[in-house]
Amino acid sequence: MNNNQNKRKFQTEAFKHRVMVDPKYADKTWKILEHAIHEIYNHNGSGLNAEELYRNAYNMVLHKFGEKLYSGLVSTLTFHIKEISKVIEVAQGEPSFQGEVINRGLMRNIIKMLMDLGPSVYQEDFEKPFLEVSANFYRVESQQFIECCDCGDYLKKAERRLNEEIERVSHYLDAKSAAKITNVVEQEMIANHMLRLVHMENSGMVNMLLDDKYEDLGRMYSLFCRVSNGLSTIRDVMTSHIRETGKQLVTDPEKLKDPVEFVQCLLDEKDKYDRIISLAFSNDKTFQNALNSSFEFFINLNPRSPEFISLFVDDKLRKGLKGVSEEDIEIVLDKVMILFRYLQEKDVFEKYYKQHLEKRLLSGETVSDDAERSLIVKLKTECGVPIYFSIRRHVHRRENQLNSVCHYFLVCIPYFTCLTATRTHTSMCYIWKDNQLSVIVLRYIWKKFKVWVHEL
Structure with missing residues (x-):
């Protein structure tokens, strides 16, 4: 019994035939798959037969030709990706000239496929080739535009191209490509x-x-704010x-003949460039500071x-x-104060x-006592208290002098002749005789001046 247990058991196995694979099997099979990929991209x-194609791919892996299958797929897909980039380059600009219509849905799906293959593939x-082709396209087009267009038309075309690229990214390109394109x-x-x-x-x-x-x-x-040194250039x-035109203005002999027109021209120039900047x-x-600096430069060229x-x-x-509203008077005074700030x-x-x-x-010819006070307050705000007190002291000194003159005429001189003195609204007409002034006129001036000083 023990001898039977110690006997070794033998098992008969089928004879293994060594399978010989055709040396050209991998190349032949890959050509079938490669042809199928091309047909798919060509919409054919x-x-x-999807089942047959799947079996061929499976057999290549089974026979240890997986590396060849993978490298072949990468090479073939890379070729078609480059072809796609050329198609998108057409969408970049040429359709606007040739009337071609780009299928945005198809483009979006293609880009998504590239992204699914990995960011590095995309x-x-x-x-990368898409940006290179785009740069070449815009380099040629911009040169054509600048040779045949004026500045305004060129800027319109550049703005349109920029908006097209932004729209293109939103429709089918990856969002990260927006800044690059x-x-x-x-x-x-x-x-x-x-x-x-x-x-x-001329433009x-x-x-x-x-x-x-x-x-x-x-x-x-x-447009210029998008590029380096663009804003500093303009x-x-x-x-x-501004400095050149301002210099011509303040040194123009004709303008110097009329101070009012001279200052009005300065105000008009200031309004003009304020509107442009706004x-x-x-x-x-920075543009407002440049404007202020320019006005300060040329205004002080004229002493x-x-x-x-x-x-x-x-x-x-x-x-x-006269006849102007208080709001409009304030506007004029504010503009004058702007010019005052430029004075050295x-x-x-x-x-x-x-x-x-x-x-x-x-x-008594001032149109408004309120306007006079308003301007003095503005000067006080601009230059501080010293100028305010300086003007006030000057006015009070003139008040005392006028008071003395009135006292001289009213007390020291027994009498003098006055032909007439008429008063209409806030203005008066004085008539002189023998270098003597009407007592009524002196009293009126003294009273009006004193009241104004008191209110100041």
Whole structure:
């Protein structure tokens, strides 16, 4: 029994035949699969046998040709990805010229497929060549545009191209490509032609400023702010232009003949560029600072600017603001104060202002006592308390002098002859005889002046 248990058991196995694989099997099978992939991309996949294709792919892996299958798929898909990038490049710009319509749904699905294969596949095999093709396209197109278009038309075309790229990204490109493709457009269509655009003859920035082309200037601002040194370029051009035109204005002999017109021209220029900065340059503080610096530069080139500004104020407060509402008077005074801020010789203005103020008050020709007080308060706010007290001391000193003159005529001189003195509303007409002034007139001036000083 034990001997039987110790006997070894034998098992008969079938004889294994060694399977010989055709050396060209892998190449033949891959060519079948490669042909099928091409047919699918060419929209001819309806006649393909999916089961047979799957079996061929499975057998390649089974016979240890998986590496060849994988490398073949990568190579074939890369080829078609590059073809897709060329198709999208057509969508980039040429359809607008050839009337082609891009299937956005198809493009979106293709891009999604590339992203599913991995970010590196999308970036290396599609995005990179796509950006290169786009750069070449815009480089050629921008050169064509700048040769045949004026500055305004060129900016419109650049803006349209930029908006098209932003729209394209939103429809079917990856969101991360937005900054890259817009940078391409900005570099090729704006940055590379920036100086030529702003200095373009008959249509550049200077012509836009002269003709108040707010829309074109606003478009230039919005495009140039996207590129490095864009805003500084147009700001420098604006500054140079304002300084040059301002210098011509303050040194023009014809303008110097009329101080009121001289100052009014300054105010008109200030209003003009304030509107441009507000409507076209988004109230950019750097542009406003450049404007202020330019006005300060050329206003002080004329040493008589403080006197002329004071004469302008005198003209407006004597007769120029009659019948004008208080709000409009305040607007004029505020504009005058802006010019006052630009003056370097403010003490010269103060000297002339005191003289003109005194004459207005003594003659009773000021259009509004409230306007006089308002301007003095503005000067106090702008320059501080010293100028306010300086003007007030000057007025009080003139009050004392006038009081002494009135006392002389009323007490020291027994009598003098007055032909007539008439008073209409707030103005009076005096008639002199033998260098003597009417007692009634003196009393009226003294009373009015004293009341005004008391209220001040």
